[in-house]
Amino acid sequence: MNKNSVNTIVLADCLSFYASVEKADHPEYKNKPVAVAGDPSRRSGIILAACPIAKSFGVTTAERLGEALAKCPELVVMRPRMQHYIDVSLMITQIYKEYTNLVEIFSIDEQFLDISGSLSIFGDPITIAQSIQQKVLKQTGVWVRLGISSNKILSKIATDVWAKKNETGIFTLNKADIETLLWPQPVQKMFGVGSRMTAHFARLGMFTIGDIARTPLPRLKEKFRARFGKQSDIHAEVMWRTANGLDDSPVTPSTFNTPPKSVGHMMTLPRDYIENSEVETILLELTEEVCRDCRHKGYMGWVVSVSCMCSPYEAPTGFSRQMKMSDPTNSTNAVFKAVKTLFYRFWDKMPVRRIGVTLSNLVEDQGYQLTLFEDQVKSRALDKVTDHIKDRYGSAAIIRASSLTASGQALERSQKIGGHYK
Secondary structure: OOOOOOOOEEEEEEOOHHHHHHHHHOHHHOOOOEEEEOOOOOOOOEEEEEOHHHHHOOOOOOOEHHHHHHHOOOOEEEOOOHHHHHHHHHHHHHHHOOOOOOEEEEEOOEEEEEOHHHHHHHOOHHHHHHHHHHHHHHHHOOOEEEEEEOOHHHHHHHHHHHHOOOOOOEEEOOHHHHHHHHOOOEHHHOOOOOHHHHHHHHHOOOOEHHHHHOOOHHHHHHHHHHHHOHHHHHHHHHHHHHHOOOOOOOOOOOHHHOOOOEEEEEEEEEEEEOOHHHHHHHHHHHHHHHHHHHHHHOEEEEEEEEEEEEOOOOOOEEEEEEEEEEEEEOOHHHHHHHHHHHHHHHOOOOOEEEEEEEEEEEEEOOOOOOOOOOOHHHHHHHHHHHHHHHHHHOOOOOOOHHHHOOOOOHHHHHOEEOOEEO
8 A cells, every 4th residue: 555545444342242242142132221240249240331221221331230220220130251252252353354354453342444455345434334334233233333534543532432422333533623523522532531630631721632732742741740750751742642633553453462571360359368378379379370371372471470459448558569580480389489479578467359460571481490499390291281181171170279268269260251251
């Protein structure tokens, strides 16, 4: 393509994705308010997705299930099926790829499409968007909203601000219309700006996206430095570029194939853990997951990190600390030794409610350092065998005895993806 030609980028967003999938699988709920929520008996009992009918009763994503039921007693609550949602998302990706090979997954329900080279084959952008909508709806039962523009940030804004609100579910935001359409919008509608950042902008006297866009970048950096400190120049530039609709990043299909910078797992516990043995059980389970993921990806880590949040809820305490190990490793036993050292060094003995383990500074797993104190060959062989058993029969096929105690969560987590049921 000519470098000077204008790109046509689409951000496709699935309407109430989890709830839409459930309604497609359960036609009897077509005209009923449906929500997908975590297990009410645990801390994950929040609304993950609500269909438009449920939203009309005031049900919102991320609110507690009890609050949602108070607003809508007739609410049909479905337990999440994360593996099924992933499968449907991948099915939708394949539909997008019928129109272009440039598809970048942004999240489970949002994907960027570069259709610049497809216009001569499938027609104008609106025709392509309508065709995608109908094909996805027919094959999956999911309604897709599509924002169209010349780059990723503008197509995302076109989707969030306009396509999600209009009846057709399609909106084109031309670069020439930024000043008249985008700039009058309130700051909170800008991508990357939440309630806290909105408040900061208000204190800076900026209430619309145009207020940010029209501020000269050097002046905006000065304002950010005064409010956020000397290291805020990059943040200021990101906000300024977003407000002006500037984005040079291409649609990159290989986004998720790039080497990871770190591998980590975190868990919110079903209750507060107080005893050392309880916490160590969870630390070992998390370490096993992290090291297994690293071995699958072919990496070892130099740096281990432990994060912890403790009760009380009103004024939580905690820490996030890291240490460099003597050699890079993905051995569960070696990493767990470092994890325990870090945890006990910084734990204030308060009840633990959330905890995480991460390996970073990754290097390829092509060799390893032999030591006098551990049989690395035997340890790696054991890890390889247990990985193979879990890959073939499931992650709960072989677990440590400590995970069968009341504090263990390995069996529960084996039934979930991303903290939600498969």
